[in-house]
Amino acid sequence: MNFDTVIIGGGLAGLLCGITLTARGQRVAIVSRGRSALSFSSGSLDLLSHLPNGEAVTDLHAGLARLADLAPMHPYALLGPERVIEYAREAQRLLANSGLVMQGHIEKPHFRVTPLGRVRPAWLSPQEVPVAPSPGVHVGIIGIEGFLDFQPALAAAGLRRLGVTATAHEMSLPALDILRDNPSEFRAVTIARVLDDEAQFAPLCDALHALSQEHDVLWLPACFGLTDNRVWTRLNEALPGKVQLLPTLPPSVFGMRMQTLLQRQFIKNGGIWLPGDEVLNTTVSAGRVNALWTRRHEDIPLRPRHVVLASGSFFSNGLIAERQGIREAVLGLEVQQPERGNWTRDDLFAAQPWQHAGVRTDNTLRGWQNGERLENLYVAGSVLGGFDAITQGCGGGVCAVTALHTARQICAREDLQ
Ligand SMILES: Cc1cc2nc3c(=O)[nH]c(=O)nc-3n(C[C@H](O)[C@H](O)[C@H](O)COP(=O)(O)OP(=O)(O)OC[C@H]3O[C@@H](n4cnc5c(N)ncnc54)[C@H](O)[C@@H]3O)c2cc1C
Missing domain, CATH: 3.50.50.60 (FAD/NAD(P)-binding domain)
Incomplete structure (x- = not known):
């Protein structure tokens, strides 16, 4: 050949x-x-x-x-x-x-927010990812019940150390119950396969609506959008406040x-x-x-x-x-x-020569x-x-x-x- x-x-x-x-x-x-x-x-x-x-x-x-x-x-x-x-x-x-x-x-690095509630310089990030928020903004960080690869309390604590007002919450989505039977299946990518389905948009919106009214912006784990940002765009149109997405532990939906x-x-x-x-x-x-x-x-x-x-x-x-x-x-x-x-x-955190x-x-x-x-x-x-x-x-x-x-x-x- x-x-x-x-x-x-x-x-x-x-x-x-x-x-x-x-x-x-x-x-x-x-x-x-x-x-x-x-x-x-x-x-x-x-x-x-x-x-x-x-x-x-x-x-x-x-x-x-x-x-x-x-x-x-x-x-x-x-x-x-x-x-x-x-x-x-x-x-x-x-x-x-x-x-x-x-x-x-x-020309200008932006500072993306990490799942640990820290900020890190980056060249390019998916449009959905939050950059360091302005002071005074109240962020609601929303985990998914039973999903261990994203810890909202950890992210909120990290952000509070940066002077950001952040509160951790969890949402429950019955459509994901089937994945919970097997913890190794309950990962960002498998969740995304469920939430990218048109039928799940209304329940997702319902789960977020009240929280969206209480905060200026909601940050969710990136658990939808395997091939595009359609669900994210629609959420931003449908909810009273802004929604942004944080990367999770691998496998990564954005990647x-x-x-x-x-x-x-x-x-x-x-x-x-x-x-x-x-x-x-x-x-x-x-x-x-x-x-x-x-x-x-x-x-x-x-x-x-x-x-x-x-x-x-x-x-x-x-x-x-x-x-x-x-x-x-x-x-x-x-x-x-x-x-x-x-x-x-x-020193584990020092630059390692093998790199x-x-x-x-x-x-x-x-x-x-x-x-x-x-x-x-x-x-x-x-x-x-x-x-x-x-x-x-x-x-x-x-x-x-x-x-x-x-x-x-x-x-x-x-x-x-
Ligand atoms: C876990 C991890 C996370 C990272 N996260 C980031 C990040 O968030 N941002 C960032 O900027 N950089 C990140 N990096 C740095 C990363 O190296 C680059 O961003 C980039 O994705 C690497 O791309 P690559 O094409 O060089 O190699 P890889 O992505 O490693 O791809 C190499 C491919 O070659 C295949 N291959 C190997 N040998 C053979 C063979 N003999 N025959 C056929 N196929 C073969 C492998 O299976 C693999 O698919 C990360 C690196 C790692 C390891």
């Missing part, structure tokens, strides 16, 4: 790259083994909230410029500030064109919505989506990857002109930590990593295998090294920016506009 490009991994990075390439007319396949990190994420994307020295980034241009000195192997430093900003803007357009209605923009809509856009563009398959082996000769061998296609290889490795970090087994060191799982690419004895720091581990590339984002740069192999997303997604608040941004950079280069080599 011949392709212009095969992408290994269908998370945020693989999908953004695939959508861009298919929009330029390329024949692209994405092979993706399992659920991506999106299903476990907040649904908000970070771009760069902190520098490696811990300073908060208030001016993105200045922050990006300082990365060259502070973290020269950071993917943003390899690409340079102008390109990072250009790709971040392009990613905003691409997400919007795929049907994702997000708030926020690159799964992003995954679903990006997948749909890729397929709509003509992309070939191969879920539940995995690349087991590759044939490399003369510095090029010529064939990919997958579990399902057995002895029929995928033959691409270009390959994008977007297989994720440790979480998705794109990187594997072993006694001797950290390795990249598919092609055995060279990995930048701290000395074996220095992977961790004792920086990942594939080493140059500014073309091509990887090295046995000392040789592979000419048609690009690397994008969280399998890359040189950054700390948690303490630098840059995980989603690195994925988007590097995905678009790889796509841009493949297009340039193919002479596509």
Whole structure:
């Protein structure tokens, strides 16, 4: 099977790259083994909230410029500030064109409220997510009876520490009783499958009406809206006060919505989506990857002109930590990593050196295998090294920016506009 490009991994990075390439007319396949990190994420994307020295980034241009000195192997430093900003803007357009209605923009981080009632800087958040409320606003935080993945009292206590007037309540929805029989079924995504049903809108509205009259705004766990914000929009029209949604513990409705809509856009563009398959082996000769061998296609290889490795970090087994060191799982690419004895720091909440581990590339984002740069192999997303997604608040941004950079280069080599 011949392709212009095969992408290994269908998370945020693989999908953004695939959508861009298919929009330029390329024949692209994405092979993706399992659920991506999106299903476990907040649904908000970070771009760069902190520098490696811990300073908060208030001016993105200045922050990006300082990365060259502070973290020269950071993917943003390899690409340079102008390109990072250009790709971040392009990613905003691409997400919007795929049907994702997000708030926020690159020049100004907003402060989204977390389920613990704290605020966190973010680049883009789903439209439904609350940002830090103005003083004097009375927030009602509404849990769902029996739903343990969102604790309204915890969120309210956190908000009160920030000086916000917040009261915790619970609502009971009889339609969810059937899920309560099995606690492992009582999760945000399974609840959403019930509440997204048209028939449940009136009971949901009834359960919230009196509470809405007592507060300026109600914050609910994000337990509806798996593919769009229709229920949320209708609630805001039907109730006297405003309604906003907080992300829950995974699986995440906002993250799964992003995954679903990006997948749909890729397929709509003509992309070939191969879920539940995995690349087991590759044939490399003369510095090029010529064939990919997958579990399902057995002895029929995928033959691409270009390959994008977007297989994720440790979480998705794109990187594997072993006694001797950290390795990249598919092609055995060279990995930048701290000395074996220095992977961790004792303080659990300190920046952890292992977070920086990942594939080493140059500014073309091509990887090295046995000392040789592979000419048609690009690397994008969280399998890359040189950054700390948690303490630098840059995980989603690195994925988007590097995905678009790889796509841009493949297009340039193919002479596509
Ligand atoms: C739990 C978690 C929560 C996060 N939350 C946020 C957040 O809220 N905001 C934020 O900005 N960032 C967040 N991040 C950072 C995150 O890394 C990125 O936002 C992003 O979603 C990662 O995308 P990715 O495409 O690089 O990798 P992934 O999403 O990990 O996707 C990689 C995909 O490749 C597949 N794969 C791996 N190996 C193979 C193979 N051999 N063959 C075929 N397929 C393969 C995997 O199954 C997976 O589907 C989070 C990270 C984690 C781990």
